[in-house]
Amino acid sequence: LGNVGRAFVRLLLAKRDQLRAQYGIEWRLTGVASRRMGWLANPEGLSPESLLRGEIPNEAQRCPDLKHWLSVAQPTALFEASSLARTSGEPAISHLRAALQHGAHAITANKGPVLYAYDDLQKLAEHAGRRFLFESTVMDGAPVFNLFRETLPLSSVRGFRGVLNSTTNIVLEEIERGADLRAAVEKAQALGIAETDPSDDLEGFDAAIKVAILVRVLMGCPLRLEEVEREGILGLEEEEIRRARAGGAPYKLVAEAHRVSEWVKASVRPCRVSESSPLAQARGTSSVVHFELEEFFGLTLVETNPGPEATAYGMLVDFIRAVSAC
Amino acid sequence: LGNVGRAFVRLLLAKRDQLRAQYGIEWRLTGVASRRMGWLANPEGLSPESLLRGEIPNEAQRCPDLKHWLSVAQPTALFEASSLARTSGEPAISHLRAALQHGAHAITANKGPVLYAYDDLQKLAEHAGRRFLFESTVMDGAPVFNLFRETLPLSSVRGFRGVLNSTTNIVLEEIERGADLRAAVEKAQALGIAETDPSDDLEGFDAAIKVAILVRVLMGCPLRLEEVEREGILGLEEEEIRRARAGGAPYKLVAEAHRVSEWVKASVRPCRVSESSPLAQARGTSSVVHFELEEFFGLTLVETNPGPEATAYGMLVDFIRAVSAC
Numbered sequence: 001l002g003n004v005g006r007a008f009v010r011l012l013l014a015k016r017d018q019l020r021a022q023y024g025i026e027w028r029l030t031g032v033a034s035r036r037m038g039w040l041a042n043p044e045g046l047s048p049e050s051l052l053r054g055e056i057p058n059e060a061q062r063c064p065d066l067k068h069w070l071s072v073a074q075p076t077a078l079f080e081a082s083s084l085a086r087t088s089g090e091p092a093i094s095h096l097r098a099a100l101q102h103g104a105h106a107i108t109a110n111k112g113p114v115l116y117a118y119d120d121l122q123k124l125a126e127h128a129g130r131r132f133l134f135e136s137t138v139m140d141g142a143p144v145f146n147l148f149r150e151t152l153p154l155s156s157v158r159g160f161r162g163v164l165n166s167t168t169n170i171v172l173e174e175i176e177r178g179a180d181l182r183a184a185v186e187k188a189q190a191l192g193i194a195e196t197d198p199s200d201d202l203e204g205f206d207a208a209i210k211v212a213i214l215v216r217v218l219m220g221c222p223l224r225l226e227e228v229e230r231e232g233i234l235g236l237e238e239e240e241i242r243r244a245r246a247g248g249a250p251y252k253l254v255a256e257a258h259r260v261s262e263w264v265k266a267s268v269r270p271c272r273v274s275e276s277s278p279l280a281q282a283r284g285t286s287s288v289v290h291f292e293l294e295e296f297f298g299l300t301l302v303e304t305n306p307g308p309e310a311t312a313y314g315m316l317v318d319f320i321r322a323v324s325a326c
Numbered sequence: 327l328g329n330v331g332r333a334f335v336r337l338l339l340a341k342r343d344q345l346r347a348q349y350g351i352e353w354r355l356t357g358v359a360s361r362r363m364g365w366l367a368n369p370e371g372l373s374p375e376s377l378l379r380g381e382i383p384n385e386a387q388r389c390p391d392l393k394h395w396l397s398v399a400q401p402t403a404l405f406e407a408s409s410l411a412r413t414s415g416e417p418a419i420s421h422l423r424a425a426l427q428h429g430a431h432a433i434t435a436n437k438g439p440v441l442y443a444y445d446d447l448q449k450l451a452e453h454a455g456r457r458f459l460f461e462s463t464v465m466d467g468a469p470v471f472n473l474f475r476e477t478l479p480l481s482s483v484r485g486f487r488g489v490l491n492s493t494t495n496i497v498l499e500e501i502e503r504g505a506d507l508r509a510a511v512e513k514a515q516a517l518g519i520a521e522t523d524p525s526d527d528l529e530g531f532d533a534a535i536k537v538a539i540l541v542r543v544l545m546g547c548p549l550r551l552e553e554v555e556r557e558g559i560l561g562l563e564e565e566e567i568r569r570a571r572a573g574g575a576p577y578k579l580v581a582e583a584h585r586v587s588e589w590v591k592a593s594v595r596p597c598r599v600s601e602s603s604p605l606a607q608a609r610g611t612s613s614v615v616h617f618e619l620e621e622f623f624g625l626t627l628v629e630t631n632p633g634p635e636a637t638a639y640g641m642l643v644d645f646i647r648a649v650s651a652c
Contacts, residue, residue, distance in 0.1 A: 018480050141622050143477035150476035151469035153646045154344050155639075276601045278628060290630075296467050296639045298630035302604060304616070306623040313481075313622045320479045 001034040001051060004081035004109050007312035009048050015316065023324055031063075031073030038062060039069035066095060070102045077322055079315055080108040086205055089116035100124045100132065105322035109136040109311050111206075114213045115225060131322040136314025138164065138210045139287050142303035146317065148218055155293050157218045159258035162289030163282035164210045167194040167201035168233050168253040170284060175238050176245040192308070193285060203232035204268040207255045211266050215257050218291075221264045223257075229267035236270055249274045252282060258292075278302070327360040327377060330407040330435050333638035335374050341642065349650050357389075357399030364388060365395035392421060396428045403648055405641055406434040412531055415442035426450045426458065431648035435462040435637050437532075440539045441551060457648040462640025464490065464536045465613050468629035472643065474544055481619045483544045485584035488615030489599075489608035490536045493520040493527035494559050494579040496610060501564050502571040518634070519611060529558035530594040533581040537592050541583045544617075547590045549583075555593035562596055575600045578608060584618075604628070 001009070012019075012027060019025040028045035040046060040060040050057040063069035070078075078099035082092050089112030096106040096113050097120070106125065108114070113121060114134050125132035138144050148155065163169060167188045174184035185202070188194035200206050208228040215223045233253055244251050249272040257266035273279045278300045282288045290300040303310075327335070338345075338353060345351040354371035366372060366386040376383040389395035396404075404425035408418050415438030422432040422439050423446070432451065434440070439447060440460050451458035464470050474481065489495060493514045500510035511528070514520035526532050534554040541549045559579055570577050575598040583592035599605045604626045608614045616626040629636075 015480055022480065142625060143473065146477040147469065147473070151472040151643065153643060154341055154348065276606060278607055280602060281604055281607075281626065290628075295633060296636045297632040298628075299468060300607065300626070300628035300630065302616075302624075302626035302628075304624035304626065307621060310622050317477070317479060 001032045008315050011312045041069050041072035075104040077105040084112050089113050093117045105131045107318040108134050111137045111209045133318035135318050136311045139303045140306045140310035141313035158292040160291045161256040163252045164255045165207040166285045175241045204230045207268040211255045215264050231269040327358045334641050337638045367395050367398040401430040403431040410438050415439050419443045431457045433644040434460050437463045437535045459644035461644050462637045465629045466632045466636035467639035484618040486617045487582040489578045490581045491533040492611045501567045530556045533594040537581045541590050557595040
């Protein structure tokens with residue numbers, strides 16, 4: 001129950017009537033966990049309003065660990081929104097695995113489990129007759145995985161090219177406007193986009209992880225993070241960034257992947273992008289990805305100005321899909 | 327079995343193994359119809375290869391009319407791809423209605439039935455436990471209706487703005503390059519984009535019908551075609567078109583709709599579009615639409631360089647959805 005978890009609970013409350021009316025979905029919150037509060041559960045439900053006020057509800061039972069917590073909470077679905085552990089994906093992977101073993105749907109906004117345990121969690125979910133879903137890991141709530149899974153059957157992705165990291169996008173734009181790197185990063189932090197430690201973004205790890213995930217899920221190729229060629233934006237001179245913008249082809253941190261014979265070649269690096277390129281549509285917090293399909297057509301998707309609830313919306317979409325499935 | 331129908335049959339043949347392996351779908355073609363051949367059927371199946379060679383298969387039974395044809399063909403799904411009758415939607419509506427009454431899914435690439443009979447056909451389909459689907463009526467095979475229906479639950483469209491007609495797009499680009507209107511239209515016809523009579527495109531009817539359909543299905547508002555303000559490209563001077571391009575903001579035939587209190591205001595008209603606008607991504611046969619959602623984010627979808635099979639692919643997607651549904 002951090003920032004994303006709280007946004008998700010607020011969204012569940014705001015959409016309660018619509019969930020019931022349009023999908024026949026009733027819900028109660030039978031467990032929450034955070035570093036601060038530990039593991040809280042009650043099979044009859046915990047007051048979401050109390051939790052959002054930062055209070056520990058009276059009805060909450062404190063559980064010693066994940067396993068005990070699951071056995072008290074008896075969840076139909078578990079929502080994982082812990083922060084990314086870049087080198088292991090833990091403890092998110094353990095949370096999701098335990099949930100699936102318990103018979104709950106496993107929904108995550110965390111890229112780690114998809115990067116490090118996609119096959120494992122997917123198999124576990126199939127075996128349990130449950131879903132492992134992660135729509136909000138790339139482009140927040142905009143449909144990327146669902147786009148292919150639900151609307152483009154029998155299509156095959158030959159490659160993609162996109163701008164998938166908001167922090168670097170905002171930092172580059174601030175530098176173009178005259179800020180130095182430090183002030184630019186502070187601006188991105190003030191907007192709630194950059195982490196306290198922004199190095200995962202600036203060094204291209206965040207975008208590279210997204211590339212690896214997209215390649216794994218949409219192109220069927222188990223690319224490791226180390227196999228994504230990666231160059232962040234820290235090697236660019238500020239003056240170079242401003243000159244590129246003035247020349248009509250600003251720098252963007254471009255993430256791409258393309259099939260090369262039986263494998264996929266993938267990279268994240270700063271590239272100059274002309275104003276008429278689809279990638280130039282990535283302004284501010286907007287992100288864009290262009291997919292080349294094997295036949296029929298190419299498809300570009302732009303998510304513009306995502307609101308603070310966009311990630312939570314992606315989790316809500318996964319929730320509806322998981323519990324409405326036949 | 328005109329151009330689109332033949333492309334669809336070729337696609338069914340090309341994807342036969344994948345349909346079986348991935349979706350458990352087996353098919354046979356039990357009926358076809360065209361102005362030239364009349365109504366042909368055989369419940370055991372007609373040879374698609376013979377039909378694609380332009381032959382009438384030996385096994386074909388000639389039927390006197392639609393009703394008889396349906397009773398012999400016993401279809402699980404009917405695919406309607408007759409040409410648009412702009413003022414009535416007939417005879418496509420009658421074909422689809424009869425199919426649904428017969429217990430078949432009704433799939434169309436024809437905008438007329440959605441424009442003139444959406445509510446009626448939708449109700450009929452629900453009542454029969456079948457689907458009425460029409461993904462390829464807007465942006466060929468790119469998912470527009472499925473995008474919202476399948477991947478954006480509980481979202482609400484506040485408005486949209488797009489370039490949805492390829493003929494006018496190509497004609498404007500040809501004029502920018504120095505052609506006169508007549509040569510530009512001939513180019514679009516040579517590309518297989520414009521009809522022999524291109525007036526529905528040039529006068530904005532095609533785009534206006536798409537707007538009305540999107541407003542009806544995605545915004546829930548039963549807008550009539552006459553209520554879409556409509557101005558085609560014939561009022562633009564050739565020199566004006568070239569000057570606009572030279573000035574960095576070329577003309578596009580822009581289709582848009584926006585909620586205004588309880589109703590929707592919609593229009594199709596030539597607008598100058600800056601190179602940095604998402605609408606500028608509509609080049610050649612590519613089309614684009616930007617949706618403003620009520621919350622969360624905006625979403626732009628660009629279909630780039632659709633192949634000749636793109637419309638047929640939309641029908642294939644509808645077919646898979648209809649027969650895989652639980």
